[in-house]
Amino acid sequence: MGVEEKLGNLGVVTTTLESVMNWSRTRAMWPMLFGLACCAIEMMAAEGAHYDMSRFGMELMRPSPRQSDLMIVAGRVSRKMAPVLRRLYDQMPDPKWVIAMGDCASCGGVFNNYAIVPGVDEVVPVDVYVAGCPPRPEALIHGILVLYDKVNQQKIKLPAVTVR
Amino acid sequence: MTQLQEVSVDQIKHLVSERALQGETVLLNMGPQHPSTHGVLRLLLELDGEIVVNCIPDVGYLHTGIEKNMEAKTYAQAEVMTDRLDYLNTTGNNLAYSMAIEKLVGLDVPVRAQAIRVILVELQRIASHLIWLGTTGLDVAAMSTFLYCFRERESIMDILEMCSGQRMMTTYIRPGGLWRDVPVEFEAAVRAFIKMFPRRVDEYEALLTRNPLFLDRTLGIGKITAEQALNFGMTGPPLRATGVNWDLRKARPYCGYEQYDFVVPTRTEGDVYARYIVRIEELRQSLRIVEQAMDKLPLGPVRSNNHKFVPPPRSEIGISMEALIHHFKLWTEGYLPPKGSIYSAVESPRGELGFFIVSDGGPKPYRVHVRTPSFDNLQALPLMAKGVLVADLVAIIGSVDIVLGDVDR
Amino acid sequence: MQTELEPIVQVLKNAFDIEVSEFRGDVRLQTSSDKIVSLCQKMRDELGFTLLSTMTAIDLGIFKDPRFNVLYQFTSVTANLSLGILVDVPAVDPSLPTITGVFKNAVWRERELWDLFGIKFEGHPDLRRIMMPDDWHGHPLRKDHPLGYEEPQFTFNYKEIDSRKPYAKE
Secondary structure (H helix, E strand, C coil), X not given: CHHHHHHCCCCCCHHHHHHHHHHHHHHCCCEECCECCHHHHHHXXXXXXXXXXXXXXXXXXXXXXXXCCEEEEECCCECCCHHHHHHHHHHCCCCXXXXXXXXXXXXXXXXXXXXXXXXXXHCCCCCEEECCCCCCHHHHHHHHHHHHHHHHCCCCCCCCCCCX | CCCCCCCCHHHXXXXXXXXXXXXCCEEEEECCCCCCCCCCCEXXXXXXXXXXXXXXXXXXXXXXXXXXXXXXXXXXXXXXXXXXXXXXXXXXXXXXXXXXXXXXXXXXXXXXXXXXXXXXXXXXXXXXXHHHHHHHHHHCCCHHHHHHHHHHHHHHHHHHHHHHCCCCCCCCEECCEECCCCCCHHHHHHHHHHHHHHHHHHHHXXXXXXXXXXXXXXXXXXXXXXXXHHHCCCCCHHHHCCCCCCCHHHHCCCCCHHHCCCCCCCCCCCCXXXXXXXXXXXXXXXXXXXXXXXXXXXXXXXXXXXXXCCCCCHHHHCCCHHHHHHHHHHHHCCCCCCCEEXXXXXXXXXXXXXXXXXXXXXXXXXXXXXXXXXXXXXXXXXXXXXXXXXXXXHHHHHHHCCCHHHHHC | CCCXXXXXXXXXXXXXXXXXXXXXXXXXXXECHHHHHHHHHHHHHCCCCCEEEEEEXXXXXXXXXCCEEEEEEEEECCCCEEEEEEEEECCCCCEEECCCCCCCXXXXXXXXXXXXXXXXXXXXXXXXXXXXXXXXXXXXXCCCCCCCCCCCCCCCCHHHHHHHCCCXXX
């Protein structure tokens, strides 16, 4: 912030590239359709006209993991579904983020038994947890904005090996 | 965590036809994550070009162990889990469970509570059919119905939130009546909905019912006869679309349904279009029931007086010793129904939803079995899907209206 | 018992050897496992009970014999009647003959009972697990299978549970 204000329109600094990169990532993040159970209905309601999610860049939900960069795990993950979830996560290209939507994806929720994985962070690394059973569409949108804040603070990591 | 296993053809040899083993037909996995399977349903398709020769459903990806988990909770705590079974029909699930407990224990329900139960369950039926209409439209590429249906659904969610504080998992209908009386804004909101809704249904019909594109995709697809449907245990709109007039609200009336005047729509063709017409007509009839219940809404208490099973009102706890003792007993141990087992069913938007509860006299149920309609309706899918194109298969799955929370529990 | 149900129960009593019980309006007939297929056939063809509403099992206890009670619930759509059949299944090597030839929705119901209770069905065309993953050991709804719950994480035991919980890293 300070450098640009003081020096006016002088050249390009690394910070500006970062903020441009993060800005472009947040403005068009495509979520992957991963609605499993009840939270999927609230996710669809957030997509609908009343709580519009396309004003945040999520106009389309891509069913294919290769074309999406955000996975919203909406619903309870059973033990039979967990390897499938991991495989889909591995198929997503970098940079990718995961939102655990709802109580069942965050910590197992109402269910505490043999069939449900208690928290999807045992399977994939999670960036934002959204609480609620199911969370209101506004809560999901708040979670997405928190994710945007997190993305906006990311720095560019230089590769470990420099090529001569 | 188990690793993903590759299923070789040997394991499913007995299910696929001879041509697959010789390599003439292709085995395609329509995986658990798919935009058109309405949840985590996995289908193994045997394809000859684009035509489906065999379709093998693989379920269990949403198995939650609800039946076993209910055995570890008291009857009042177990009701919270019933919302999550068929998550599009949450008040209906609560009603089925409450009615099963009332049958087991022998509780009476006051008339005002019955009328409000009918209003909420019929509104939930409208909401469930709206989601079906929206997602079916999305499957056959009529995208605008999706947005319109979710707009209507928001009005219903507002009504539910006004009563219970929650949009979906309300747990408002409890054994013995309701949680609490409806607020004063309820009547105005429901009447506004009743006034607004019939024109919206006309809008949806104008978009789809005589649309030649829609007719092309749905007429004559996925036929099933009445005998086959009954043999598969199908109930609900798919059965009524084959000509069998079986609706539990008319055959075994509960909750005061006998006083309301409504028609159960049936068709005879048994294809996707017939199921569409049956559900659209059910939208109108449900609205009729809501209007009649709202006109006849009686005054009175909303909870039964039998405080051995139903909590006393909070205002009485400060002044009455018995109320305090009942409250204490219900909250610490829970109520003790008599020993025995019962089966009680209601009509959900998908079919017959039944609870089979076995009680051993203790505060926790000994065994709860939920008879969910989508489990049996889905078994008829391979029969309906023989010889159709893959695009038609998507329309057929949409028309059966399965909810995977129902199938897998 | 409803008046229309009495002649039907009488017909079944004469043809097979059954015991009748009733609780809060639900009529149940107790029979033995070798007669179940012919009983179901008679119910569907002659007595008009064309809909098999549900099929479920109750685990009566680890040391009880018979260990399981399997319930078949039939509905007659034309006459609006409901009837349940109960069959005892022993604890050692529990098995029953299959009724998939009579009612097609028994295919998945019997698979579910095999998966969750361990009751085998002889003659079933496709007996494999349906709800649990294929390599699961045990039958979850039996009373000796644990619920499998994990301890809730409060503030006093937060660190201990946190150290043992497997978190995914990338």
